[in-house]
Amino acid sequence: MILYREADGLVLEQGGKVFVVEESIDTLLGHPDLYSFLEERVRVGYTAVRLDETQLKAPLGSQEVWAAGVTYFRSRVARMEESEQASSFYDRVYTAERPELFFKCMPSKVVGPNAPVAIRSDAKWSVPEPELVLVIDPRGKIIGYTIGNDMSSRDIEGENPLYLPQAKIYDRSCALGPGILVQNEPLPPATRITLDVERDGASVFSGETALSAMKRRPEELVEYLYRHQTFKSGCFLFTGTGIVPPDSFTLKLGDTIRIGIEGIGVLINPVG
Numbered sequence: 001m002i003l004y005r006e007a008d009g010l011v012l013e014q015g016g017k018v019f020v021v022e023e024s025i026d027t028l029l030g031h032p033d034l035y036s037f038l039e040e041r042v043r044v045g046y047t048a049v050r051l052d053e054t055q056l057k058a059p060l061g062s063q064e065v066w067a068a069g070v071t072y073f074r075s076r077v078a079r080m081e082e083s084e085q086a087s088s089f090y091d092r093v094y095t096a097e098r099p100e101l102f103f104k105c106m107p108s109k110v111v112g113p114n115a116p117v118a119i120r121s122d123a124k125w126s127v128p129e130p131e132l133v134l135v136i137d138p139r140g141k142i143i144g145y146t147i148g149n150d151m152s153s154r155d156i157e158g159e160n161p162l163y164l165p166q167a168k169i170y171d172r173s174c175a176l177g178p179g180i181l182v183q184n185e186p187l188p189p190a191t192r193i194t195l196d197v198e199r200d201g202a203s204v205f206s207g208e209t210a211l212s213a214m215k216r217r218p219e220e221l222v223e224y225l226y227r228h229q230t231f232k233s234g235c236f237l238f239t240g241t242g243i244v245p246p247d248s249f250t251l252k253l254g255d256t257i258r259i260g261i262e263g264i265g266v267l268i269n270p271v272g
Helices: 025-029 034-044 073-082 084-095 154-159 161-168 218-225
Strands: 002-006 009-014 017-021 064-069 100-105 130-136 142-150 174-182 192-199 202-210 235-238 256-261 265-270
Touching: 002 025, 009 034, 017 034, 025 034, 034 142, 034 174, 100 161, 100 218, 130 174, 130 192, 130 218, 142 218, 142 235, 142 256, 142 265, 154 161, 174 265, 218 235
Parallel strands: 064 235
Antiparallel strands: 002 009, 002 174, 009 017, 064 100, 130 142, 130 235, 142 174, 192 202, 192 256, 256 265
């Protein structure tokens, strides 16, 4: 089942039907068994409606958004290439026991499907980072999955690793959607992630990877994130990217970014 956030509230798609959900995302993420709760509510009386894909918003409430880095070999290579002076840091974090985790943003900086993401005016090398995003409840249980675009300014980050927050955190630097796949089972390792960037009606970059290429287990990332931290309404955690465009590529205004993950859908955002 997939939970969507529309302009007027939440809806749930299950078995080809769409139902109105009365609760908020914050309330739902606090439920001890969300999947069973939603199944039961559909069975006893959620109102059936039609899904309006033009009204979809980012599927989050008051949750913080965090991210993991260097979880794929391709990401390790790219980070070492963009920051030669600090390349050993990225090499070591890829093999270290402790993962790289960093704060991405609060909900106010997140956009949803079809809303424009931004590139920094002081950056010369900007890329999308297509990622599986974990939806985690306050107890540290993974209760769902969505698609994320972790917009990044590679030249700023490459200049100095201490500039990571400026490279990653700015207005409209994060996109989530189109909805949350709610399920208790982990996604299959063969699950594909795809990226396509279109410019002037033509594809200028495309790539794909699979969850099997991710070095870190999602549960491992969550365990480290929740050490000595509490998330009263849960949390969203980007799990890293395995698709990195070549060094010659940078996003431009007017580009369209499409990120797909099997079982969840496609997240589409223009650059504006």
